[in-house]
Amino acid sequence: MTLIKLEDVGLKFRVRRAGKAQLKDFLLHGLFRRSKQTSFEVQALEHIDLEVGEGDRLGIIGHNGAGKSTLLKLLAGVYPPTSGRRKVVGQIGALFDIALGFEVDANGWENIMYRGYLQGETPRSIREKIASIAEFSELGNFLNMPVRYYSSGMKVRLAFSIATSIAPDILIVDEILSAGDMAFQKKARERMKTLMSSALAVVVVSHDMKSLALMCDRVLWLDHGKTRMIGPAEEVIEAYTKQSDKGEKRQAA
């Protein structure tokens, strides 16, 4: 069964120029069509065709700024495609930007509730999970403290523990494996494994070619927002590594 289907998807961002006077510029631009452009466009994704079915483990690779994270966010429904069609069946669990979105004045327990509710939990269902979430985060008494005083590592621990407490149909992950300190990373990797094995489909972005080769059966190589290559993991990773090496040599020469 197809869970994710992208047909000729494109995503164009409108980026505002930094600075003030938007209304003025807009009026001038709108009225006289002469003044300078107030925003410019970035084609983040172009002509992406993608199908992810049940049992698929898809990896996404590419250089920084190639559009990997943007594609993930589009899959998760945070960004709408500005052209083409996106179809997704099933519940999505997304792990990206997880360290954002805390109510900093509330303590850890409360933030577990808020995040949980946003993920669709009810007071009853979260009550069953909250102990195991707290335990996994290993934050102990820190959970009674406002999140304002958390270190970034602690935030990641908490966020990861909450975000992975659900078992989604489609799991979307952005470089999560580098979360927290050594001990936690190991734990996180274990949990990711169980999550990935229980999810119907997994899409993961990573720069770690070794673990990608182990995790994924298919890999998509993005280059400047376009599909450079898609196919069996080893082939695409090999081609990508070769090209990166070439780039390095050229720079060295």
Add this chain to the structure above:
Amino acid sequence: MTGYFSDIWRLRYFWLALVRNDLRRRYRGTIIGIGWSLLQPIAMTAVLCLIFGQIFHQNLREFAPYLLTGLTFWAFITAAVMQGCQSFFQGESYIRQHPAPLAIYPLRVVLGAGFHFLLGFAIALVFVWFLNGFGHLLAVLYLVPTFALLFVLSWSLAVCMGVANVVFQDSQHLIGIFMQMSFYLTPIMYDPHKVLDPSSRLLALFKYNPFATLLEMIRKPLLDGELPSLWALGASSAFTLLALCVAALALRCFEKRMIFYL
């Protein structure tokens, strides 16, 4: 449409928890906590009674409840509108992570302001009952549908302002000025019919001001024990419907694209 509202309802624990957190945060580290919310309109009413009672030779028995209802109402509307401007920025990190109906973020703001409104209004009720007694209890019950209307209006306005402000960040300043001017064109501190010449053209401004008609819908039953005029009911409902339509339209246009503006 119903799908949209059922999505909002499905996430009720989320936004209710946020409202609760907002309220708690407001009084974090204060000794009398929620008492400040009660004290603020009372203090304001006291000082205004003192001054305007002298200037306009108002009967304080009537003037105090009049002021209190007006100030509470206005505090609510400004809070809904001005905080509505910030509502999507406030929820930005959630919007970036998790697709959810955008209307929940203005709703969060309106419910927070609504809580304070109800507190202030409870004081007003006590004032009225203590000073004059209720003219007609049935008329007071009439406030319930009025509050429902007020809720729809403020939610719609907050959505409109939120969208406007995300698209043009100048909006919040424009709206700030507009609200400041509206304050003086709405019978909050004085009854225009008592202080203005009956032939004054300004009276029309008060008549067609939807905030004034809404305020009449609150004051008439409570202070005079009478039903509000049909004009007030009609104008308020029409304005609410208009705001609702604009809010729906704004969300229809920007619900998906909002993320690009944040």
